[in-house]
Amino acid sequence: MGRSAMPSGRLRATATALAAVSPALGGTGLPTASAADLDTVPPWTAPTTLSSDHGKVQDVAVRADGTAVAAWISGSMNVLYAATRAPGTGIWSAPVALDTGYAVGARLTARTDGTVAAVWTEDANVHNQGTRLAGAVLTGGTWSQKGVGRPGPGARRPPPPANRVAPMV
Structure with a gap:
């Protein structure tokens, strides 16, 4: 199996998120990680409003x-x-x-x-x-x-409100 192109920090964060979400969704297969990777993943913090x-x-x-x-x-x-x-x-x-x-x-x-x-x-x-x-x-x-952004040349205008009749072109 080759190395991921994803930066290692993002890979660890993704694995941590999957490990937290998978059991809640009824998943059983969690990603595996080396002991060194698990030591560098920071713990979840409390929610912030x-x-x-x-x-x-x-x-x-x-x-x-x-x-x-x-x-x-x-x-x-x-x-x-x-x-x-x-x-x-x-x-x-x-x-x-x-x-x-x-x-x-x-x-x-x-x-x-x-x-x-x-x-x-x-x-x-x-x-x-x-x-x-x-x-x-x-x-x-x-x-x-x-x-x-402004509509460019040839852009279609939005349809008229339901209570108005579109002009004949």
Whole structure:
């Protein structure tokens, strides 16, 4: 059996997560690890509350250096938040608002250059502006200003509300 292309830290974290989740799901076959690997896996910490607003978790990404980034949408105002946790600590940063309303479906990806890209849909239909794509990039510890995609030439307009008749073309 060959070596995994996954960095050893991620491999250990994945194995630890599988070992914790598999019994809860009724699994019996757990991944095996050497004694040396088991000695280097840190213990699970107690849960940390990142939001008291009954938020909905959107995504979690881990940079190559071990920094974790979590994104969630608040339960009451659809505000998209993100927070980071430095490797080897249980301390999360203060939440940062990436979008102040109508955010849905956020996704994170850790890129090879150490940045983390966040992409989400902004449901602007509440203002009859349609749905559009938005995003921001985390570089170091700072998020970029939100960018919003605009429909390009030839893009289809969203359908009219049910109570309006579409114009004849």
